[in-house]
Amino acid sequence: MTLTELATASQFNIGIKVIVLNNEEQGMVTQWQNLFYEDRYAHTHQVNPDFMKLAESMAVQCRRVSDPAEVVDSLKWLINTEGPALLEVVTDKKVPVLPMVPAGSALHEFLVYDEAKDKKRRELMRQRTCGLHG
Secondary structure, three states, rough: OOOOHHHHHHHHOOOOOEEEEEEEEEEHHHHHHHHOOOOOOOOOOOOOHHHHHHHHHHHEEEEEOOHHHHHHHHHHHHHHHHOOOOEEOOOOOOOOOOOOOOOOOOOHHHHHHHHHHHHHHHHHHHHHOOOOOO
């Protein structure tokens, strides 16, 4: 969805519901760069607009949630809101999106989350990037 479509939904009071998962970066690209390119990051960290102000500027009801304990109530709010509405869910930047199938791999070769490996990976990222990532 683009901002133009959100403006159209507002103008015609179309009850579209939008969820923005905001991790402040191109998360899947960052994940690939971490897993397959030895943490050589390029063009993945971005400065996002204030999604609340954007929605408000178009008269779209909006809410931001960053506490996992509030997600269920926020989703209920979103579903029950009349007209167009936007929910921004602020997520941890470094939570990997798994399972995933690496390029060129078969479906049975998917990667899954491993807490011990992730802890080591994060520490290595912090060391390699002088604390910028991880």
